[in-house]
Amino acid sequence: MYYKQAPIRVKGGIKPKNKRSNFSSSWWGKRWIEALESFQDTARLARGRSYARKGQVLSIQINDGEIIAKVQGSRSKPYKVNIEVETFSLPIWHQVIEIILKKAIYTASLLSGNLPKEIEDIFSEENLAFFPSHHQDLRTDCTCPDWSNPCKHISAVLYLLSEEFDRDPFLLFKIRGLDKKMFFELLEKKSKLLKPTKTKEFFIEQEKPISLNFKNFWNGLSTDEQWLKDGFEKPEHSALLIKSLNKFPFWQGENNFQETLENIYDQATDFTIELLKKDQ
Numbered sequence: 001m002y003y004k005q006a007p008i009r010v011k012g013g014i015k016p017k018n019k020r021s022n023f024s025s026s027w028w029g030k031r032w033i034e035a036l037e038s039f040q041d042t043a044r045l046a047r048g049r050s051y052a053r054k055g056q057v058l059s060i061q062i063n064d065g066e067i068i069a070k071v072q073g074s075r076s077k078p079y080k081v082n083i084e085v086e087t088f089s090l091p092i093w094h095q096v097i098e099i100i101l102k103k104a105i106y107t108a109s110l111l112s113g114n115l116p117k118e119i120e121d122i123f124s125e126e127n128l129a130f131f132p133s134h135h136q137d138l139r140t141d142c143t144c145p146d147w148s149n150p151c152k153h154i155s156a157v158l159y160l161l162s163e164e165f166d167r168d169p170f171l172l173f174k175i176r177g178l179d180k181k182m183f184f185e186l187l188e189k190k191s192k193l194l195k196p197t198k199t200k201e202f203f204i205e206q207e208k209p210i211s212l213n214f215k216n217f218w219n220g221l222s223t224d225e226q227w228l229k230d231g232f233e234k235p236e237h238s239a240l241l242i243k244s245l246n247k248f249p250f251w252q253g254e255n256n257f258q259e260t261l262e263n264i265y266d267q268a269t270d271f272t273i274e275l276l277k278k279d280q
Helices: 027-039 042-054 090-101 104-111 119-124 152-167 180-193 214-218 240-244 257-279
Strands: 057-063 066-071 079-085 138-142
Touching: 027 042, 027 152, 042 152, 057 152, 066 152, 079 152, 090 104, 090 119, 090 180, 104 180, 138 152
Parallel strands: none
Antiparallel strands: 057 066, 066 079, 079 138
């Protein structure tokens, strides 16, 4: 018989940075939790949330179609958790990428490190569910003596995954069988194969760009005033270079490095635009 016991408290476990009850701040992370809670035992999930908050999860490894984790329970040896997710075949991914390339806004969103909100619709065109929608979508196992599946140890890992998906949404692609690097390689190859659809009337003659004397610029000397006129608008997407860099997996620091830099970028952009407008 299985008796409930308090878990052994550990130091250095993975704790959620998001102090709110929902764990996640991105729409896709919240959608992951929403999907889980639609078909999982709410009582088990509640105990799993408590385990996650306490830092009982020691490690999480995300592979193609599989998540492996260690969770400290009431016994001296941590329990091993295994979660398998159905992967999509390469031909399916090719079809999905073709749909993505039909709308530039989808590609722009992905390049900025975000998932377009239409991602579920894109996969549904291939009769696939992007997020889990049934018990059978997740094959879970834990070495603990609890007969319930998912147990609280599995649930704790599932909740922490939502915050990790906040950090890197392409991990949702990875658990479906395609990692971030391969996805963008396929996206690039596919885009080159597409035939151009623009006709002559869509093209307009471009003005000759105004050259900038880089020597003067870096030495703090004056630049061509014409170069500073017109066209100063805040970009639609900020800090794309910073966002393209991977964050630390399951980062436990107090501040998010990328978000901090993005705020600095935004402030510098606003200040520069105001400064240039005053000089015109």
